Amino acid sequence: MMSTAHRVPSASALTLADLEALDRGDRLRALHDAFTAPDALVYLGSNSLGPLPRETPARLQEVVARQWGQDLLRGWTAHDWIGAPHRVGDKIARIIGAGQGEVAVADSTSVNLFKLLTAACRLQPGRSVILSEPGNFPNDLYVAQGLRAMSDGRIQLRLVSADQIETAIDERVAVLLLTHVHYKTSAVHDMARITERAHRQGALTLWDLSHSAGAVPVNLDAAQVDFAVGCGYKYLCGGPGAPAYLFVAQRHQAATVSPITGWLGHAQPFDFVDDYAPAAGIGRFLAGTHPILGIAALEVGIDLMLQADAQARVDKSRALTDLFITLVESRCAGLGLQLGSPREAATRGSHVAFRHDQAYAVMQALIARGVIGDFRAPDLMRFGFAPLYNSYTDSWHAAEALREVLQTAVWDRPEFRQRRAVT
Amino acid sequence: MMSTAHRVPSASALTLADLEALDRGDRLRALHDAFTAPDALVYLGSNSLGPLPRETPARLQEVVARQWGQDLLRGWTAHDWIGAPHRVGDKIARIIGAGQGEVAVADSTSVNLFKLLTAACRLQPGRSVILSEPGNFPNDLYVAQGLRAMSDGRIQLRLVSADQIETAIDERVAVLLLTHVHYKTSAVHDMARITERAHRQGALTLWDLSHSAGAVPVNLDAAQVDFAVGCGYKYLCGGPGAPAYLFVAQRHQAATVSPITGWLGHAQPFDFVDDYAPAAGIGRFLAGTHPILGIAALEVGIDLMLQADAQARVDKSRALTDLFITLVESRCAGLGLQLGSPREAATRGSHVAFRHDQAYAVMQALIARGVIGDFRAPDLMRFGFAPLYNSYTDSWHAAEALREVLQTAVWDRPEFRQRRAVT
Numbered sequence: 110m111m112s113t114a115h116r117v118p119s120a121s122a123l124t125l126a127d128l129e130a131l132d133r134g135d136r137l138r139a140l141h142d143a144f145t146a147p148d149a150l151v152y153l154g155s156n157s158l159g160p161l162p163r164e165t166p167a168r169l170q171e172v173v174a175r176q177w178g179q180d181l182l183r184g185w186t187a188h189d190w191i192g193a194p195h196r197v198g199d200k201i202a203r204i205i206g207a208g209q210g211e212v213a214v215a216d217s218t219s220v221n222l223f224k225l226l227t228a229a230c231r232l233q234p235g236r237s238v239i240l241s242e243p244g245n246f247p248n249d250l251y252v253a254q255g256l257r258a259m260s261d262g263r264i265q266l267r268l269v270s271a272d273q274i275e276t277a278i279d280e281r282v283a284v285l286l287l288t289h290v291h292y293k294t295s296a297v298h299d300m301a302r303i304t305e306r307a308h309r310q311g312a313l314t315l316w317d318l319s320h321s322a323g324a325v326p327v328n329l330d331a332a333q334v335d336f337a338v339g340c341g342y343k344y345l346c347g348g349p350g351a352p353a354y355l356f357v358a359q360r361h362q363a364a365t366v367s368p369i370t371g372w373l374g375h376a377q378p379f380d381f382v383d384d385y386a387p388a389a390g391i392g393r394f395l396a397g398t399h400p401i402l403g404i405a406a407l408e409v410g411i412d413l414m415l416q417a418d419a420q421a422r423v424d425k426s427r428a429l430t431d432l433f434i435t436l437v438e439s440r441c442a443g444l445g446l447q448l449g450s451p452r453e454a455a456t457r458g459s460h461v462a463f464r465h466d467q468a469y470a471v472m473q474a475l476i477a478r479g480v481i482g483d484f485r486a487p488d489l490m491r492f493g494f495a496p497l498y499n500s501y502t503d504s505w506h507a508a509e510a511l512r513e514v515l516q517t518a519v520w521d522r523p524e525f526r527q528r529r530a531v532t
Numbered sequence: 533m534m535s536t537a538h539r540v541p542s543a544s545a546l547t548l549a550d551l552e553a554l555d556r557g558d559r560l561r562a563l564h565d566a567f568t569a570p571d572a573l574v575y576l577g578s579n580s581l582g583p584l585p586r587e588t589p590a591r592l593q594e595v596v597a598r599q600w601g602q603d604l605l606r607g608w609t610a611h612d613w614i615g616a617p618h619r620v621g622d623k624i625a626r627i628i629g630a631g632q633g634e635v636a637v638a639d640s641t642s643v644n645l646f647k648l649l650t651a652a653c654r655l656q657p658g659r660s661v662i663l664s665e666p667g668n669f670p671n672d673l674y675v676a677q678g679l680r681a682m683s684d685g686r687i688q689l690r691l692v693s694a695d696q697i698e699t700a701i702d703e704r705v706a707v708l709l710l711t712h713v714h715y716k717t718s719a720v721h722d723m724a725r726i727t728e729r730a731h732r733q734g735a736l737t738l739w740d741l742s743h744s745a746g747a748v749p750v751n752l753d754a755a756q757v758d759f760a761v762g763c764g765y766k767y768l769c770g771g772p773g774a775p776a777y778l779f780v781a782q783r784h785q786a787a788t789v790s791p792i793t794g795w796l797g798h799a800q801p802f803d804f805v806d807d808y809a810p811a812a813g814i815g816r817f818l819a820g821t822h823p824i825l826g827i828a829a830l831e832v833g834i835d836l837m838l839q840a841d842a843q844a845r846v847d848k849s850r851a852l853t854d855l856f857i858t859l860v861e862s863r864c865a866g867l868g869l870q871l872g873s874p875r876e877a878a879t880r881g882s883h884v885a886f887r888h889d890q891a892y893a894v895m896q897a898l899i900a901r902g903v904i905g906d907f908r909a910p911d912l913m914r915f916g917f918a919p920l921y922n923s924y925t926d927s928w929h930a931a932e933a934l935r936e937v938l939q940t941a942v943w944d945r946p947e948f949r950q951r952r953a954v955t
Binding site: 145147148149152154157158160161165166169170173174176177178179180181182183184185190216217218219220223227231243244245246247248250251252254255256258259268340342348349350351352353366367368369370371372373374375378379380381382383384385396397398399400401402403404406476481483485486 | 583602604605606640642643666667670677678691772789792797803804805821827829906908
């Protein structure tokens with residue numbers, strides 16, 4: 110057995126036994142068994158939807174059958190449903206390097222983006238530009254475009270390519286809106302350097318952490334980030350459509366008000382007065398009644414994430430993705446694949462993208478063999494590695510399946526080539 | 533056994549046996565057993581949080597353990613997670629008199645209000661006033677106030693008392709924002725007449741149906757309503773913080789755009805293009821990834837509601853609340869109670885409010901006896917009757933418990949008088 114996990118032998122010498130040894134030496138191995146094993150051979154979709162923690166069904170049963178079923182409306186106090194956005198927000202804060210009281214669970218990533226982008230623009234009355242990059246996760250661009258439409262032209266959206274972002278930040282930029290880990294390529298922005306550069310020009314920053322939290326190092330407070338949002342259903346394993354979260358740096362909370370001034374963001378919601386007064390802290394960014402079932406499921410995933418040593422998580426994510434790239438490039442050489450992600454692990458998220466002319470059909474053929482990744486038009490396959498869940502042997506089996514699919518050209522069958530609307 | 537349900541004998545002659553007979557003759561009796569019985573003696577809180585359908589835990593188990601746990605990201609297509617907002621929205625449409633394609637499940641009531649109120653104001657560029665009533669559910673006023681703040685004074689909020697609403701609608705009113713059934717008093721607005729009056733003045737209407745859907749007759753299309761929102765956790769029995777829904781009349785859909793332009797409101801979200809283009813129909817009012825667990829639980833409650841004959845539901849709601857008022861007023865005469873709801877059933881929702889100087893303590897004492905209602909400051913007790921769940925004998929037991937609490941003044945004990953922050 111190898112004494113040190115995360116040390117990967119060179120590609121030519123690698124055997125399945127080597128990877129089994131790495132798995133045995135994995136410090137996070139115990140957490141693997143905290144997840145439900147799907148019927149699939151290898152699940153590499155945590156960048157889209159994280160696996161199910163074994164405890165989630167029982168936790169939901171408790172919340173549904175006992176708390177809701179027996180205690181009914183008394184659950185809001187008896188089980189502190191009312192405090193759930195803060196309780197779980199504070200746990201997420203520990204994953205993304207934020208302080209207590211800086212994070213709340215709320216709404217969806219889109220709605221949170223709208224709230225914080227609007228609020229940030231209003232903190233910058235003399236500035237009109239939201240700066241982002243083309244090919245950013247479209248949702249984030251759409252939300253900015255909606256805000257632009259609402260402003261009747263006062264707010265503008267400027268898109269410049271990633272390598273031009275830093276020089277494009279000028280005195281017209283109100284907010285820099287970036288996704289930390291790119292949803293397609295997995296490329297990671299240097300959050301601290303870009304935030305520092307933005308602040309030097311008087312711009313605020315809003316980071317989307319959807320592909321970051323639980324997957325790559327994030328330290329919002331160290332980077333002096335102003336605002337952030339993220340989803341709960343990827344590496345945080347909160348389930349399909351899990352509630353999202355938002356971060357507002359402590360120093361901005363008193364001056365920043367949400368455009369969506371719902372009752373649970375009120376200073377005293379249960380006084381039922383006619384006039385809105387924002388809650389003192391991060392609570393002012395809550396709006397409507399929060400989803401107790403969704404937060405309960407999310408909390409299970411967050412608690413698991415907090416059981417893992419943060420450095421071990423990051424090390425394993427990098428080792429898994431390094432290994433997968435090494436295996437695929439050595440075994441699938443000449444079969445039409447091209448790495449679509451950064452080669453340097455420190456600048457890459459926890460998924461790996463490969464391009465192929467027939468990426469859709471190849472992914473369908475992989476799925477038919479039990480290797481679950483996903484496809485993004487026009488030519489990208491994504492393979493997401495969850496450091497708590499995936500094993501080194503997963504990389505091996507996935508790379509072997511990919512080799513077989515490409516060598517036999519099995520993807521060329523009609524059933525794999527036929528596109529469905531949603532993938 | 534009485535041959536006709538919903539015929540209530542006169543107060544003086546009423547016996548518990550009469551009410552047991554009414555229960556035996558209840559056409560909706562079978563649905564009572566479709567809900568989990570709480571440990572409480574009588575649950576009268578469905579105006580706040582509806583009871584748990586027996587099927588919900590198993591449905592969630594299926595969605596969580598099998599769909600998420602085994603099929604993972606493939607659930608979006610394999611189990612039509614992607615279509616859930618429309619599938620369940622179309623079912624809600626049948627409860628509120630809307631057409632197919634006019635309702636979607638989305639976000640919270642607050643967020644939906646923000647979306648539709650903003651969108652409605654933008655349809656009325658020459659008008660600046662949102663008209664509502666003081667004491668409307670504060671959330672709705674807060675959302676309007678947030679929109680006013682965002683508009684830098686272009687949008688104004690005008691509040692006039694309910695009896696002045698119709699005459700206050702003039703050519704400055706962009707949108708009339710009303711809650712159909714008042715959250716405190718249970719008073720019902722005449723939706724059709726007020727909407728007709730608003731249209732005659734060129735105003736649009738936005739109705740909050742949170743206390744209406746499943747409780748009182750609602751026919752949005754017959755009343756020519758423009759926009760509506762509602763929550764899923766009261767009479768619809770979707771669970772704590774269940775997803776909400778929104779209605780946009782077919783005739784407005786093409787011209788109306790949400791301010792929160794998230795990716796699932798895009799015409800082709802899975803093309804991942806940079807530019808936003810709204811979906812053709814009600815789908816443009818979706819924003820972020822929707823909560824699959826929450827929608828699954830909500831759908832169980834909606835399906836139960838659809839099993840009940842709509843007229844039987846309304847008849848029973850009126851009979852239950854009539855009976856409760858009759859019993860309380862005859863048995864608690866001279867004990868400091870005052871009816872806080874309309875006496876005429878057709879102008880009342882499915883909850884009854886009584887005022888008492890010590891309403892908080894009285895409600896705590898009732899809860900200690902297993903009769904669960906709730907308190908609204910300063911002096912209101914609310915008793916909500918779910919026509920699918922509650923029985924005629926529930927009214928009897930609740931009225932008897934109230935009489936005992938008031939006659940013995942047990943509410944005067946310190947443990948009942950001490951206020952908690954949330955009730």
